[in-house]
Amino acid sequence: MSELRHPLDPLSSEEQIEIVTHAREAWKLGDHHLFAMVQLEEPSKAFIKSFKQGDSFQRYARVTIWDRLRALVSEGVISTSGEVKSWSEIPGAKAPVLGVESEIAIKVAREDAGVIAALVKRGITDVSTVHMETWPIGAQIPAHLDDGRRLIWTPMWHQPTPDANFYAHPINGLHAIVDIDAEKVVAIEDNDNIPIPQTPGPYRESQTGATVKLKELMIHQPDGASFTVNGWKIDWERWSFRIGFDQREGLVIHDVRFSDEGKERTIAHRLSIAELVIPYGDPSQGAYRKNAFDTGEFGLGNFTNSLTLGCDCLGEIVYLDASVTEGNGNVRTIKNAICMHEEDFGILWKHIDVDGHTEVRRGRRFVASSIVTVNNYEYGYFWYFYQDGSIEFEAKLTGIVLTLADTPGKSHPSATELEPGLWAPYHQHILCARMDIDIDGSDNSVVEVESFAHPIGEKNPYGGAYETRETILKSEKSAQRLIDPMKSRFWKIINPNKKNHVGQSIGYKLIPGHTTYPLAHEESVLGKRAGFMYKHLWVTPNKEQERYPAGDYPFQHEGGAGLPDWTSADRPTENTDVVLWYVFGTNHIPRTEDWPVMPVERTGFHLKPSGFFRRSPGMDVAPSEAVETTCH
Numbered sequence: 001m002s003e004l005r006h007p008l009d010p011l012s013s014e015e016q017i018e019i020v021t022h023a024r025e026a027w028k029l030g031d032h033h034l035f036a037m038v039q040l041e042e043p044s045k046a047f048i049k050s051f052k053q054g055d056s057f058q059r060y061a062r063v064t065i066w067d068r069l070r071a072l073v074s075e076g077v078i079s080t081s082g083e084v085k086s087w088s089e090i091p092g093a094k095a096p097v098l099g100v101e102s103e104i105a106i107k108v109a110r111e112d113a114g115v116i117a118a119l120v121k122r123g124i125t126d127v128s129t130v131h132m133e134t135w136p137i138g139a140q141i142p143a144h145l146d147d148g149r150r151l152i153w154t155p156m157w158h159q160p161t162p163d164a165n166f167y168a169h170p171i172n173g174l175h176a177i178v179d180i181d182a183e184k185v186v187a188i189e190d191n192d193n194i195p196i197p198q199t200p201g202p203y204r205e206s207q208t209g210a211t212v213k214l215k216e217l218m219i220h221q222p223d224g225a226s227f228t229v230n231g232w233k234i235d236w237e238r239w240s241f242r243i244g245f246d247q248r249e250g251l252v253i254h255d256v257r258f259s260d261e262g263k264e265r266t267i268a269h270r271l272s273i274a275e276l277v278i279p280y281g282d283p284s285q286g287a288y289r290k291n292a293f294d295t296g297e298f299g300l301g302n303f304t305n306s307l308t309l310g311c312d313c314l315g316e317i318v319y320l321d322a323s324v325t326e327g328n329g330n331v332r333t334i335k336n337a338i339c340m341h342e343e344d345f346g347i348l349w350k351h352i353d354v355d356g357h358t359e360v361r362r363g364r365r366f367v368a369s370s371i372v373t374v375n376n377y378e379y380g381y382f383w384y385f386y387q388d389g390s391i392e393f394e395a396k397l398t399g400i401v402l403t404l405a406d407t408p409g410k411s412h413p414s415a416t417e418l419e420p421g422l423w424a425p426y427h428q429h430i431l432c433a434r435m436d437i438d439i440d441g442s443d444n445s446v447v448e449v450e451s452f453a454h455p456i457g458e459k460n461p462y463g464g465a466y467e468t469r470e471t472i473l474k475s476e477k478s479a480q481r482l483i484d485p486m487k488s489r490f491w492k493i494i495n496p497n498k499k500n501h502v503g504q505s506i507g508y509k510l511i512p513g514h515t516t517y518p519l520a521h522e523e524s525v526l527g528k529r530a531g532f533m534y535k536h537l538w539v540t541p542n543k544e545q546e547r548y549p550a551g552d553y554p555f556q557h558e559g560g561a562g563l564p565d566w567t568s569a570d571r572p573t574e575n576t577d578v579v580l581w582y583v584f585g586t587n588h589i590p591r592t593e594d595w596p597v598m599p600v601e602r603t604g605f606h607l608k609p610s611g612f613f614r615r616s617p618g619m620d621v622a623p624s625e626a627v628e629t630t631c632h
């Protein structure tokens with residue numbers, strides 16, 4: 001092991017190749033066994049805490065195998081040298097859709113006589129001009145196919161020319177249902193004869209002209225970037241943390257620390273987005289099943305973009321590559337998967353004294369980001385670190401809205417008409433962050449803070465007084481909470497064992513940003529499958545095996561797994577190692593201006609120090625050089 005190697009480093013391509021080879025040998029895998037997921041089996045927190053750079057260590061992977069013949073998921077943990085730690089079958093579980101399976105499903109759907117005939121009926125004689133996507137069917141399965149088999153559902157669009165935006169031309173009401181393991185179309189849903197909308201949706205430069213130009217803007221750092229990258233460890237300003245990458249979750253942040261007046265203090269052990277689900281709110285045939293769990297049913301990391309300097313990222317950039325194992329065991333490396341850079345972020349603070357003396361500091365932030373493309377949508381995951389000790393997560397949503405066809409001008413209450421006959425169904429994007437926060441140590445509590453006013457009277461003589469009320473969320477059930485802007489509600493993760501200079505528990509506050517609440521009924525099929533959506537905050541005692549809020553295997557799962565299941569035990573969550581699950585997102589009522597490619601929409605949250613530092617860490621930031629003088 002190289003000196004720089006760390007137990008939390010993502011599995012390299014070389015390691016994944018070793019894992020695949022050893023797994024095949026150890027578990028006697030044949031061609032009918034697909035590698036559904038190869039993830040770093042992260043060492044325990046205790047191991048990480050005692051680890052010193054240079055210590056030798058074994059590297060383990062958690063390998064999920066889909067046996068196509070037995071329709072069975074198995075999970076094993078194996079080292080890069082072939083030592084098997086565990087191997088077990090998970091009856092009833094189904095693996096996420098794999099790329100190789102999507103290819104099979106599209107091939108058989110394209111060759112199916114029933115599909116071809118249905119396309120001819122719509123005037124399409126060349127099946128190669130049809131774009132098909134492979135969507136998980138969810139748990140809304142036609143009764144005659146609901147026998148546990150593994151199914152993919154294929155929405156279709158027409159692409160009249162090779163560079164046309166096919167989302168402008170949905171083939172409405174036609175879907176093939178493919179039994180992936182049997183490699184055949186087992187049903188065709190052909191229940192609409194709405195004409196294919198014909199207005200194109202051009203967005204390529206060659207099609208739009210894209211003539212609006214501004215003068216060049218250069219981000220110039222003549223002395224280089226202010227951060228150092230050592231393997232996967234980043235040091236920037238007073239922050240240090242590690243970048244991680246997971247095939248299921250994509251970008252991960254580990255071991256976040258801040259150097260407070262020379263003393264390194266821990267803030268978080270692991271931060272990730274553990275699920276992303278998109279409930280569609282249109283009952284029409286083409287939309288009601290589109291409730292993909294992009295993390296759990298697809299493996300979000302698989303879809304990570306290779307980023308381009310000057311386009312995706314601007315300035316002094318450092319990129320990290322990531323590798324994923326595909327279903328057939330091939331290891332694919334994604335160049336420039338993670339982008340890291342600094343951004344100017346306006347003023348950090350400013351004050352002009354009565355004597356005219358001015359102090360102002362420009363703020364800068366460090367950004368670690370990656371972008372995925374899952375079918376029509378792009379999701380950017382951006383983690384920001386600020387000079388005032390705060391952290392922000394922002395999801396950037398862009399790409400193309402899903403489309404369906406309906407009669408031009410018709411009342412279609414759950415969709416927006418973008419062009420005559422082209423409709424974009426209402427939907428939500430719901431994300432769930434899994435945050436193993438460690439405020440100066442692992443034993444933490446979570447406190448809800450609300451602002452309130454006493455009635456006008458003795459405690460509130462002028463009517464303008466208000467106070468805050470703090471409630472410790474002592475157990476899992478009491479810790480299932482919703483946002484409440486009317487009460488300025490937020491949550492504070494405190495270390496009840498460490499007091500600050502004024503005797504208060506040190507902490508960080510979780511501040512909700514723009515968000516939404518699910519519209520799907522809780523007892524609906526999707527509501528049960530994504531039960532985690534119905535609370536904005538969940539707190540659980542930290543268990544390494546509790547990783548995904550909708551359970552380990554949401555594909556065709558009928559629901560109830562994950563957070564709703566674990567928390568039914570109502571385990572204590574006070575002064576212990578806790579995990580916060582923060583659910584947030586956006587309710588997307590498409591606009592005509594979201595077409596043909598949607599400008600970035602944002603949703604996220606902040607983690608801000610609250611009683612953690614004695615004073616603002618921003619005070620120590622030096623003034624920047626002004627164009628003509630120093631900035632003060």
Ligand SMILES: [Cu+2]
Nearest residue numbers: 401427429588
């Ligand atoms: Cu959307």
